Amino acid sequence: MTGKDLNIYVHHVTRVEGHGNILVDVKNGELKEVKLEIIESPRFFEAMLVGRRFPEAVHIASRICGICSISHTAASIKAIEDALDIKPTWQTETLRKILMEAEILDSHALHSFFLAVPDFFGLPSVIPMASTNPDVVKTAINFKKLAHEICDVMVGRHTHPISMVVDGFTNLVTEEQMAELLKKIKAALKNDVPKMLEFFSRIKFPDFERKANYTCLVNPEMYPFYDGMIKSSEAGVYRHRDYRQKIVERVVDHSTAKHAFGPVKPYMVGALARFNTNYKQLMPGAQEAAKMLGLEAPSYNPYHITLAQVVEIVHCLESMSRLIEQLLSRGIRDERVERPPLAGWSARLPPAKKSWGVGVVEAPRGLLIHEYRINGNGTIDAANCIIPTAQNLANIEADMRELVPQILDRSKEEITQLLEMLVRSYDPCISCSAHLLKVDFVE
């Protein structure tokens, strides 16, 4: 429809983590402006980290995000280890990989079932589904329970890990505990995964394609969450310590979250970027799941992020079983480390060869970078954190810019719904970088 005027302002997008508004302005059928405004109060994490001893910094970094606390802890720990030249053991790294996958399971179960699905049933929330689709809700709750149990047992608490520290763990799980978790993971693969796949294979996702620059970690050994080089489908593969040459952060007036840009244009991080890049390394069941869901790599449809998350849920369950089996066959050694003592602790610091370090992991929503400069006292002098949502914001706006002209002939309600679904599909964690959607139409 040409000559159309449309003014959409969605105040506080709901079912996303944090406060964001959508603004669309169309005059005479021509798109004037598309914005995703982030109105969350600034958090100043970088400032919170400066002047902190590193064991404290890890716990503060965790508080950047309640749902990605394992990822922030891991990125923080890795930045510190990179700066202090600490090489953790195979056991420590394996335990961290399991924790990262447990967090992916938890976060994806929350997003795909609780936050994304209600849209497809025209419901405001998952709550009414407890009576209409009790099986589905139960499946999601089972996944979340399992993820929480894994974190509880391994790091003392499910949100904000306690025993996960620089160079290892202050408390170690026992082989019996891991064997028990393994049984439960296998049971979930057998009982809950088929229900999930059957449910999601019946959902129809909106048709929309826009090829993005997909950016994520790559690792020849496995579908990586914990470790690897950074690969961008446009800028190629580069080392984590070189990220500043490839990623530019810009402050934009309408957002308290800084936007991050690739060398030339916006890029996408998260489940779909990982799936598109690393699908060959998915565990067999996850590859099978992708086929069942009709998700083929590469998919240029951002609404498919939710499907990629479902595939990653299956992958993480399988991968965690494999990692636990490896761990159990080697036996868990008592490599407990202690929090650095309170007095004279700098004497026990490893000699610092480098003064700065970068830690990069795949958080549930994508690439997460922590960079610290650490002084000789083991105190943080400068910090920079690049959060996944900050990287996706520019890409979401680019998607909206392409999508709006394609759907201008539809009703305002439909356009708004599709835009909200698009934003929710990215699972933005606005509280980290920026809350309920109120729609105001002005014509």
Next chain:
Amino acid sequence: MAKPKVAFFDFTCCEGCQLTVLSLGDKLLDLFESVEVVNFREASSYKGQDYDIAFVEGSIASSKDIERIKEIRKRAKVLVALGACAHTAGVNAIRNFHNQQEIRKMVYGDKAWVFDSILAQPIDAIVRVDYYIPECPIDKEEFLRFVSQLLNNMKPFLPDYPVCVECKMKGNVCNYHKPNPIICLGPVTRGGCGAICPSAGNACEGCRGLIPDANLEAMEWLLNEYGVSAEDKFRFYRMYNGLMGMKK
């Protein structure tokens, strides 16, 4: 009797406390049976403006936040501060001890002036709070106990013994008695968490806030005994309790 209407609100924070509520699993479904949740942004797009009990998570950190919390206070019969951010301003208060101009510049460069931000404050710095559920994040059991007490017209209460009591019951070796002693705020921190941090081999960082009448002088003496520098003491208190001197 009509079900009480419950709303959840978040201010500046990591939303870990709301997520803890969302992760109650089966118990969440039971909770949804006994109350009517009218506002839970994290879980629902429905936005009710009529509620009896408001659970508020996060710290006040902008002038808009002040307006919003005053509005919530006007509507709510009972206002509960959920988690350390709402209770003591939590880790958000750390930035209060930096030069505000500098940190704004550090994060937003020359655009620092664009964003509305003030010193991070606990909820009760702005409005009256009826109850507190402390900890970072809140403890599931404590939350459920609180809700059932409130719904059964019992006055919810918090333990007033220190974390050390629970730590000793768990049979942990005290952090101060280890070969390399570790700074631990257990002696002055409100118990109720089951001393989870020392039990997981780490130290109590004081996230549940101070016990009433905490003996800070004895704590000071203890830290001096172990040769902790003034700077490290401040650092540690300022994880969660930086604003304690400003509170009653």
